[in-house]
Amino acid sequence: MLQYILRRLFTLIITLVGIMVVTFFISLVVPLDPLASIAGPQAPQETVERLRTLYGFDQPIYIQFGRYMQRLLHADLGTSFQTGRPVLDDIIQYFPATIELATISLIISIIVGIPLGILSAVHRNSVIDHFSRVLSLIGVSMPVFWLGLVLLLIFYFKLGWFPEPGRLDIMLIEPERITGLLLIDSLIALDFEVFWDALKHIVLPASVLGLYGLAGIARIVRSSMLDVLSQEYIKTARIKGLNEFLVLTRHALRNALVPAVTVIGLTYGGLLEGSVLTETIFSWPGLGRYLASAFLTLDLNAVVGGTMLVALMFSLVNLMVDLIYAFLNPQITLTAS
Amino acid sequence: MNITTVIDKSEARRRRWEARRRYLKESYILWRRNRLMVVGTSIIVFLLLVAAIAPLLATHDPYEQILPDRLLAPSPDHYFGTDSLGRDIYSRVVYGSRVTLTIACLVAAISAPLGLVIGVFSGYIGGAIDEILMRLSDVFLAFPKLILAIAFAAALGPGVENAIVAISVANWPSYARLARAETLSVRNNDYIQVIRSMGASKLRIMVGHITPMCLSSIIVRLSLDMGTIILTAAGLGFLGLGAQPPVPEWGLMVSDGRQFLVDQWWVSTLPGIAILIVVMGFNLMGDGIRDILDPHQRQS
Numbered sequence: 001m002l003q004y005i006l007r008r009l010f011t012l013i014i015t016l017v018g019i020m021v022v023t024f025f026i027s028l029v030v031p032l033d034p035l036a037s038i039a040g041p042q043a044p045q046e047t048v049e050r051l052r053t054l055y056g057f058d059q060p061i062y063i064q065f066g067r068y069m070q071r072l073l074h075a076d077l078g079t080s081f082q083t084g085r086p087v088l089d090d091i092i093q094y095f096p097a098t099i100e101l102a103t104i105s106l107i108i109s110i111i112v113g114i115p116l117g118i119l120s121a122v123h124r125n126s127v128i129d130h131f132s133r134v135l136s137l138i139g140v141s142m143p144v145f146w147l148g149l150v151l152l153l154i155f156y157f158k159l160g161w162f163p164e165p166g167r168l169d170i171m172l173i174e175p176e177r178i179t180g181l182l183l184i185d186s187l188i189a190l191d192f193e194v195f196w197d198a199l200k201h202i203v204l205p206a207s208v209l210g211l212y213g214l215a216g217i218a219r220i221v222r223s224s225m226l227d228v229l230s231q232e233y234i235k236t237a238r239i240k241g242l243n244e245f246l247v248l249t250r251h252a253l254r255n256a257l258v259p260a261v262t263v264i265g266l267t268y269g270g271l272l273e274g275s276v277l278t279e280t281i282f283s284w285p286g287l288g289r290y291l292a293s294a295f296l297t298l299d300l301n302a303v304v305g306g307t308m309l310v311a312l313m314f315s316l317v318n319l320m321v322d323l324i325y326a327f328l329n330p331q332i333t334l335t336a337s
Numbered sequence: 338m339n340i341t342t343v344i345d346k347s348e349a350r351r352r353r354w355e356a357r358r359r360y361l362k363e364s365y366i367l368w369r370r371n372r373l374m375v376v377g378t379s380i381i382v383f384l385l386l387v388a389a390i391a392p393l394l395a396t397h398d399p400y401e402q403i404l405p406d407r408l409l410a411p412s413p414d415h416y417f418g419t420d421s422l423g424r425d426i427y428s429r430v431v432y433g434s435r436v437t438l439t440i441a442c443l444v445a446a447i448s449a450p451l452g453l454v455i456g457v458f459s460g461y462i463g464g465a466i467d468e469i470l471m472r473l474s475d476v477f478l479a480f481p482k483l484i485l486a487i488a489f490a491a492a493l494g495p496g497v498e499n500a501i502v503a504i505s506v507a508n509w510p511s512y513a514r515l516a517r518a519e520t521l522s523v524r525n526n527d528y529i530q531v532i533r534s535m536g537a538s539k540l541r542i543m544v545g546h547i548t549p550m551c552l553s554s555i556i557v558r559l560s561l562d563m564g565t566i567i568l569t570a571a572g573l574g575f576l577g578l579g580a581q582p583p584v585p586e587w588g589l590m591v592s593d594g595r596q597f598l599v600d601q602w603w604v605s606t607l608p609g610i611a612i613l614i615v616v617m618g619f620n621l622m623g624d625g626i627r628d629i630l631d632p633h634q635r636q637s
Contacts, residue, residue: 011475014472015472015476015479018473018476018479019476019479019480021476022476022477026492137617140616141616141617141620143568143571143575143612143613143616144572145575145588145591145592146605146606149591149605149606149609150609153598153606157598269481270481272481273481273483276483276484276572276576277575277576295488295491298491303491307484310484311480311484
């Protein structure tokens with residue numbers, strides 16, 4: 001097991017170096033001169049030249065790459081052209097909002113997706129099975145940005161059940177920042193008004209992402225549950241007179257959830273990615289929206305820093321999924337080593 | 338069967354032909370039996386038809402702006418209403434099918450063969466080349482696909498062509514992985530050994546004898562991916578990093594209508610429904626194709 005973890009960590013490091021190279025490459029192929037956009041169109045030639053030396057754009061590529069790697073190793077992501085602040089500070093400010101949104105979405109998709117998958121496996125070809133399959137199909141086929149707009153139209157503009165886009169009502173004051181997760185910070189500060197308001201704000205965007213997530217989870221739980229239910233040991237459990245509920249929960253579900261773990265992990269990565277579109281629609285002050293606007297304005301340092309962080313998160317989640325999976329299913333480590 | 342039996346060429350050809358016909362017939366029966374797949378295929382055939390005869394179906398010029406007619410509600414004159422520049426949304430949705438199909442087909446035509454070639458090569462040659470190519474694909478897989486596509490689209494500059502390149506760049510590694518896995522599973526089979534001992538070159542073995550074995554899994558994977566490709570393209574358009582105005586791309590149209598969402602809901606929502614239906618069609622068809630090409634399913 002330890003050997004397996006070490007090997008996975010080693011490949012992660014190689015991947016990280018690769019990620020840095022790819023993001024550097026992305027920053028190279030940008031056709032637009034970022035200096036022109038910083039200096040403004042009317043800037044005299046010498047100002048542009050001075051900026052070019054300042055940012056080191058006049059150096060050969062390998063020196064630029066060396067400097068870039070050196071900066072990264074010192075956790076220096078440079079300054080955002082757009083906000084004028086260090087990219088790292090921006091990321092620290094925006095990232096918790098994305099984590100909060102993705103986590104709540106994942107919780108929604110798990111607590112709806114797993115029971116739905118179990119029910120449709122147990123009552124195969126029943127109404128609930130068909131319902132869950134249609135829901136899954138819609139979940140994977142729906143453009144998240146469109147669903148977001150439709151939900152906003154219905155539940156905010158027409159019915160008024162949920163508040164305007166954003167993370168918190170503008171009249172409310174954010175509690176002291178401890179974790180950056182508004183729901184938790186407000187509880188720590190015992191500010192229930194803020195907690196309730198933040199909860200109402202997160203429901204719509206989290207449902208949009210949650211629907212996307214639950215589709216995959218319900219699907220995999222259903223199919224692995226069907227697999228498990230046809231096994232001999234389930235028959236044995238039934239024959240010995242165990243009640244059906246215990247057969248399902250204690251015997252079947254445990255094994256059926258092992259493949260679901262992988263999908264849940266991948267879903268979390270998918271939610272990070274879906275947050276770019278969802279946050280843009282719901283004016284959610286998270287990393288996704290920050291990235292989207294950085295891409296649009298070609299804010300290079302922000303693009304590189306943000307993309308790298310997302311890739312890092314994504315790789316870490318994948319690593320964790322693999323480790324949990326290896327822990328749940330010892331066959332993996334045995335065959336690997 | 339007795340190995341020494343000599344079958345003359347025309348007999349062999351006849352049998353091969355018969356086997357192929359039987360395969361197609363069984364596929365057709367499987368297709369008919371799967372009602373969801375029939376629905377999915379119908380949607381895609383419908384999409385192809387709409388794209389092919391778009392000029393006949395469209396009631397207006399999709400690019401013509403008639404400002405006095407801006408933001409009209411759906412009516413017999415304008416089935417889906419008009420947008421903020423007075424363009425007929427129905428005609429734009431009809432023409433948009435061409436944009437969507439072009440993007441999806443070109444991404445498929447670029448990324449699947451690229452992944453296939455890299456995967457087969459990497460799997461068959463092995464050694465250091467394999468290691469390098471697979472670490473490279475690891476790096477690409479370390480990014481969420483949409484983020485990587487967005488990053489490349491932003492770097493290359495917006496536009497349909499660049500969006501196609503960006504999505505292909507994000508997509509090829511999964512096909513390479515799949516093709517490599519298939520290659521590894523067949524490369525040491527007896528029949529490959531026989532061909533090798535007969536003196537076939539590496540290239541010949543890879544192209545003629547290994548690639549065909551990878552095709553069915555690549556096709557299945559690709560057909561399951563088509564929906565995602567379209568969603569990614571629409572997402573790029575929506576963010577302003579894909580197709581640019583005035584191209585009638587569906588994601589871009591949804592984005593255009595955002596500011597009129599409250600009073601003119603049709604501007605944004607109707608093009609979105611088009612995306613939903615087409616993606617659903619591809620997903621249903623992909624599931625069906627997987628079942629048809631799956632040998633286990635065939636035996637039953």
